Amino acid sequence: MKGRKIRIRQGVKGWLLALAMVLSLCSGWKQDVCAQQSQSSSSNLMQDVDTDKKGSIEILFDTMRDEPVANAEFTLYQVAAMVDRGGYTVLELTGGFEGCGVQLKNLTAQQSKEASAALLEYQKANHISGDTKKTDANGKLSWTGLQTGLYLLVPGQMQKYRTDPSLISIPTNLNAQLLYDMSVNPKAERIPDPVYPPEESEEPTTPEVKKPPKKTEIIVTPQITLEQKTPEKLPQTGQLRWPILALSAVGAVLLFLGWWIGRKKKDCSKALMGLGILLAAGAVGISAYNIWDSSRAEAAVEASLEAYEEELAAVEQESEALPVDENSGMTFVEADGLCWIGELEIPSLQLTLPVADPWSYPSLKKAPCRYTGSAEENSLIIAAHNYKRHFGNIGLLPEGATVKFTAVSGDVYEYEVEKVETLNPYAVDEMLSGDWDLTLFTCTYGGRKRVTVRCSLVG
Structure with a gap:
């Protein structure tokens, strides 16, 4: 009888050790997810401004085709200072x-x-001086x-290009981080060549009948973009699935231990x-939510596709001028x-x-989004959630599979799949590297990595 008690206790210790290992594994998963969430959290950091810290401003002045403009003159004026007022700035x-x-607030x-x-x-009227510099060859x-x-x-005055003045704050609160070293990328808009009236002729001429333009006009508005110098991470485009396995595994272990111990100690067993x-x-609840979320995403993308096609048809019928996205250089409709x-x-x-632009987490809940690049420049990268109705099955695409992209302008780009690979979530440089005409990516089933489909333009 004594030997039997010893064996039972040893068995319990073994199961408790197994439970500790499972809980340790789940704890590691939890810490990883919390770390991901903490990176996207935001807070009011203006209370943490170090008014004694020095900052910098770097300018990259280039055209819409990313061609650098050399010898362009810029002047910097400090119009306001950040002053510490006992805990806030x-x-x-x-x-x-x-x-x-x-008013600057x-x-x-x-x-x-x-x-x-x-x-x-005000600067011109009061002859306020600033710090003037010129861009280098790059x-x-x-x-x-x-x-x-x-x-x-x-x-400053330029012969071929122009851009607007802008305000830059040091520091700037970008993605819940205070940036003291700013990178500014004003886009150079080319100044059209002057049009001179034709010389008058003594001979009578037939008035020219102007025909309405057949092509859609493109309106380009220059803008200033701020770039963060800190390392980036690819968007999280997966559903919350890892807790399902964790909760199920721990729950099963606890149920078994409860049954095992319940033969002797009823209270502990319960x-x-x-x-x-x-x-x-909890595992069943998360599974039910994921099923509901997938159904919601399917309905959302169908509604967005219908709204996009209706708006595009209306614009084409009325021959309205279409705006162009400053970053991608592609026309768009709202x-x-x-x-x-x-x-x-x-x-x-x-x-x-439908493909939205620019990408954001609320937009990804509706439809795929342009992550970077342009179809016209053969560098388009599109991200989407791993919902079944979005990019959930792109990892199953075989080599040679056809992918088509039809731009708002009416241009059709046909691609074929070259390869499918899996990248680390921090592999931003790898995602952007390579001479690929089109890239599609989404999260793996567990959300830890990114399924990436590389495509080449046909013809």
Whole structure:
């Protein structure tokens, strides 16, 4: 009898050791997910501004085709300084702009543009001097050792190009991080050549009948983009599936232990089995949510596709001028609350999906999004969630499978699959590297890596 008790205790210790190993594994998964969530969390960091820290501004001045513009003149003016007021930071006008009367607090994009113009007029009227520099052969120039505050960047006179003045804050709160070293990429808009009236002729001429243009006009608006220098991570495009296996495994172990111990200790058995049932119920709940979310995503992408096609048909019928996206250089239409640059078709998966631009996590909940690149430049990269109705099955595409992209402009690009690979979530450089005309990617089933499909243009 004594020997039997010893064997039973040893058996319990073995199961407890197994439980500890499973909990340790689950703890590691949990820490990894929490780390991912902490990277995307945001907070009010303006209370943490170090007003004594120096910053810098680097400019890359290039054209819409990413061609650098050399010997371009820019002048930098400090219009406001950041002053510590006992735990929080405020902007105070400085550098000769104290009497300008321009409101600099909580500016929208349009208000920032208007404020830049007003500050420039004040500078000209009061002859305020700034720090003037010219871009090098690579279109770059920089200012270092700058105090915290707000700066006005003003382009000089140029013969072939132009761009707008803009306001730059040091530091800038970007993705919940305070950046003291800013990288600014103003795009150079080419100045059209002057048109001279024709010389008058003594002979009578027949008036020329002007025909309406057949091609859609493209309106280009220059803008300033801020780039973060810190390492990036590819978007998280997967459903929350890892807890299902973890909760199921721990719940099963607890249920078994409850049954095993229950033969001797009823109270302890009930607690273990109750906890096991609770964990199993959690796994079932997450599974049910994922099923609902997949159905929601299917309905959302169908609604977005219908709205996009209706808006595109209306624009084509009315011959309206289409705007162009500054980053991709592609025309777009607005529908269902998003901007759309085209339609993606994968015949072997029976998928027809609209493509939104730019990408964001709320947009990815509706449809695939342009991550970077352009179809016109043969560098388009599209990201989407691993919902079945989105990119959930792209890892099954064989080599040679056909993929089509129809742009808003009506241009059709036909590709074929070259290879399918799996990348680390931090492999941003690998995702962007290679001479691929089209790239599609989404998360693996567990969400830890990215399934990536590389395609080449046919013909």
